[in-house]
Amino acid sequence: MTAQKFDMVVLGSGPGGYVAAIRAAQLGFKTAVVERAELGGICLNWGCIPTKALLRSAEVFHNMKHAADYGLVAGQLGFDLDKVVSRSRGIAAQLSGGIKHLMKKNKVTVIEGNGVLVKPGVLSVEKDGKKTEVHGTDIILATGARAKELPHLKADGELVWTYRHALTPKAVPGKLLVIGSGAIGIEFASFYNELGSDVTVVEMMDRVMPVEDEEISAFAAKSFKSQGIKIMTEASVTKLDKKAKSVVCTVEGKGGKSEQIEVDNVIIAIGIDGNVENIGLEQNKIKVDRGHVVTDEWGHTGVKGVHAIGDLTGPPWLAHKASHEGVILVEKIARDKGNKEIKDLHPMDKGNIPGCTYCRPQVASVGMTEKAAIAAGYKVNVGRFPFIGNGKAIAMGEAEGMMKTVFDAKTGELLGAHMVGAEVTEMIQGYTVARTLETTEIELMHTVFPHPTMSEMMHEAVLDAFGKALHF
Template sequence: MSEQQFDMIVVGAGPGGYVAAIRGAQLGLKVACVEREHLGGICLNWGCIPTKALLRSAEVLHQAQRAKEFGLKIENPTHDLDAMVKRSRRIAKQLSGGIGFLFKKNKITTIMGDATLTGIGKVSVRTKDGTEELVARNIILATGARARELPGLEADGNRVWSYKHALQPPHEPKKLLVIGSGAIGIEFASFYNALGVDTTVVEVMDRVLPVEDAEISALAKKAFTKQGMKILEKSSVTKLDREDDKVIAHIESGGEVTAHEFDTVISAVGIVGNIEGLGLEESGVNIDRSHVVTDEYCRTGVEGLFAIGDVAGAPWLAHKASHEGVMVAELIAGQAAHPVKPESIAGCTYCNPQVASVGLTEAQAIEIGHEVKIGRFPFQGNGKAIALGEPQGLIKTVFDAKTGKLLGAHMIGAEVTELIQGYVVGQKLKATGKDLSETVFPHPTLSEMMHESTLDALGRVIHM
C-alpha cells in the first residue's frame, strides 16, 4: 500500500487538533487530520458547547421565575427537558459541521479512523474501508481525555451517569447525587438543581470548587446552599448499590458511613488522557498518570512528535489546547513560538453564579513567598449589577506588594466568565495595579468592579 505524504499530521480533531490543522494549512503546510469519532472533539460535541446550551436554558428558566422582580408577568414558567436536550444537540451538530467546512476551505485532508504511531513520522489509520498509511516529518497528538471512572462508581447509562449520559439523560432525575465538585460536576449540579431536582454534591476535598481561591469557594457554597443544593465536603462515596429504579450511595463523612437513596448519580471525578492504542510506549513517549509528558513547546522528546491539549495534562481547558495547537503549527512552519504559560490561562465555571479566575490564589501567592496586596469589590456596590438584578458576587485581585504586579484575579457572580479576560490581557501585558488603576472603565458596566477591586488593593476604593 502506498503512503500518503504530508508536512504535518494531526491526530484528533478537538479544539486543539482542528485549530492546529487550520493554522498549519494557513501557513502553507500540507495537513492531514485523523479523527475517530466527531470533528470538534469532546468539547464541541459533548462538553463545552452543549453544556453551555443546557445551562443557558436553565438560566432563562431562572429569570422567568423571577419575572415579578422586573415588573413582568409570566405565569408558572416550566421546563421541557427533552426540548432543552434537542436544542443542545442541534447546536453541537451545527458547530461540528462548521469544522468540516473549515477543513475543506483550508484544503485539509480529513481521515476518519483510529490512528497508531508505527515509527518516526509514520501513522497507520484503521478506517471503515481498511488501513491508510500516512507519513509526515511532524505529528501532533491531540487525542484529548475522557471521564475518569473509579472502581465501583462506573457509569452504566441507566442510574449512574457520566457527562455524556447527563447531556442526553434517559430520564429526568428527581433526587440526584453528583460525585465531585470540579467544573463538570458543579455545572451539572447547577443545571439540574435549576430544574427543581433535589441535588446533593459530594466533594472529597475540604471545599467545593477546590482549585479556586478559598474565599470564592466559600461564597459559591453559600450561593449553592441558598439555591437548595446539599453540599457534603470532606466526604466520599465508598459504594453504590444499583437497582432498576434507584441507587443506594454509601457516603463516608467524618469517619462515619451512611446510606442515602437517589434515583440518579453523576460521576464527575476527573479525567484521564486518551493514550491507549496509539503506540506511544513503543515510540518511546513518556507517560505520567495517563498523560503525555512534554516540554513548554509541547515536544515529547521523540523526533517530530508533539502533544497538545488534554492528553498533555493540566490545565484541561479547550482554550489552552487551541493556543498550544497554534503555537506548535507555527513552530513546525518555522515561525517563532510563544509557549503557553499555565498561570496566564483563565478557568471558567458556568454554574449559577458563575466563577472565573486567572493566576495565583491568595494562598498560592503567599506560599511561594510573595508579600501580597488584596483588593475586593462586591457586586452590591455596582450600579449595573443592581440594575441587572444580580447584586450577589465578588471580584478579588491579588497583587505583589513590592512590584505591583498582578498575580491573580478571582470572581464569582453574573457574567464573570466574560469579565475575566480583562485580567488575562492585563497579565499578558505585565500590567501593575497602578496601570489598572489609571485605566478608564466604561460606565455603567460590570467591568467597573475590576477597577474598584484594583483601587481597593491600593487603598483608594471609591464606591465602598
C-alpha cells in the same frame, strides 16, 4: 498499501487538534487531520458547547421564575426536557459542521478512522475494517481525554452517568448525587437543581471548587446551599448499589462515619484521564506519566517528529489551553524549519490561562490564589469589591457576587484575579490581558471603564487593593 503523504498530520480534531491543523495550513504545511468520531472533539460535541446550551436554558428558566422581580407577568411555567436537550445537540451539530467548513476552507484533509502511531512519521488509520497509511513529517497527537472512572464508580449510562450521559437525560432525576465539585460536577449540579432535582454534591477536599481561591469557593458554596444544593465536603463515595430504578450511595465522611443516600441517578465527575491507550505510545517509547503524555514546554515528546498537545498532556484540561498549545507548537516547528516570519515566540505561561465555571453564580479566575501567592513568598495587597456596590449589577437583578485581586505589594504585579457572580466568565479576560501585558496596578488604575457596566467592579477591586476604592 498506498500511503497518503503530508507535512503535518494531527491525530484528533478537538480544540487543540483542529486549531493546530488550521495554523499549520496557514503556514504552508500540507496538513491532514485524522478523526475517529465527530469533528470538534469532545469539547464541541459532548463538553464545553452543549453544556453551555443546557445551562443557558436553565438560566432563562430561572429568569422566568423570577419575572415578577422585574415587574413582568409570566404565564404557566414549565420546560420540555426533550426540546432543551434537542437544542443543545443541534448547536453541537451546527458547530461540528462549522469545523468541517474550516477544514475545507484551509485545505486541510480530513481522514476518518482510528489512528495509531506505527513509527515516527507514520500513522495507521483503520475505518470499517480497512487500513490505510498516513505519513507526516511531523505528527501531533491531540487525542484528548475522557471521564475518569474508578473500579467501584463505573458508569452504566442508565443510573450512573458521566458528563456524556448527563447531557442527554430521558428525564430529570428526582434525586441526584454528583461526585466531584470541579467545573463539570458543579455545572451539572447547577443545571439539574434549576430544573427541580434534589441535588447532593460530594467532594473529597475540604471545600467545593477546590482549585479556586478560598474566599470565592466559600462564597459560591454559600450561594449553592441557598439554592437548595446539599454539599458534603471531606467525603467520598465508597460504594454504589444499583437497584432497579435507583442507586444507594454509601458516603464516608469525616472520621470514617458512613451514611447511605438513595438517589435516582449519580453523575461521576472526579476528573479525567488522557486517551493514551491504543495510539502507539508504548512501541514508540513515548513517555506517559499518570495517564498523560510527557512533553517539553513546546509540546515535543522527545521522539523526533512526534508531538502532543491538549488534555492528552495534562492539566489544566481546558479547550483554550489546548488551542493555544497547538498554535505555539506549529509555529515552533515552522520556525525551526526556517520560517523567518515567526517572531517573539514564547512557551505557554499556564499562569495566564483563565478558568471559567458556568454554574449559577458563575466563577472565573486567572493566576495565583491569595494563599498560593503567600506560599510562593510574595507580600500581597488584596482588593475586593461586592456586586451590591455596582449600579449595573443591581439594575440587572444580579447583586450577588464579588471580585478579588491579588497584587505583589513590592512590584505592583497582578498575581491573580478571582470572580464569582453573573457574567464573570466574560469579564475575566480583562485581567488575563492585563497579566499577559505584564501591567501593574498603575496601568489598571488609569484604565477608564465604561459606566454603567459590571466591568467597573474590576477597576474598583484594583483600587481597593491599594486603599483607593471609590464606591464601597
